[in-house]
Amino acid sequence: GAGVSQTPSNKVTEKGKYVELRCDPISGHTALYWYRQSLGQGPEFLIYFQGTGAADDSGLPNDRFFAVRPEGSVSTLKIQRTERGDSAMYLCASSGDYNEQFFGPGTRLTVL
């Protein structure tokens, strides 16, 4: 079946612009996670949804970052006033009953 998908695969933007990154989880998965991976490092947790609500957003670095999941399926990560330090691979994962997280291919964000 279809795995986790993320769009766009690549996003290049200018400093100060607003970006949205989309994640389509595996159908029926109630849990959805966002991670950020900088070059040469492991993924770092950003936010976790259980259904429609953000169960834990302790990993969001500051208030420029926000994520929603209005219908409990697709999620959008929103970054305002982007900075060069936001450049990274943004990964989404979803999980169902057995807590195994299935990852998407990621969105590579480059802020010029």
Added chain:
Amino acid sequence: AQRVTQPEKLLSVFKGAPVELKCNYSYSGSPELFWYVQYSRQRLQLLLRHISRESIKGFTADLNKGETSFHLKKPFAQEEDSAMYYCALTHNAGNMLTFGGGTRLMVKP
């Protein structure tokens, strides 16, 4: 706070040699430990988890609570094992993963 350390950024071995990728963690409770793998041009995927106590693609990992380690081992490396390997832990509240920095395994012919 939880932390996962993978001391080797790069591990290079010859085909048929034994492999051990090191992972140490710090966590005050009882975490669940995982190894994830990312092959070239593929997405991150689960390799194994300590509660399953199974061998996947010839790899095994034993949780040593005394040494707070979860090293990944394979007796005879194959070229197709070349990939990035990430050790990770989670706890029951939310299951978000804390990853180590990763180790690149290169298996030479």
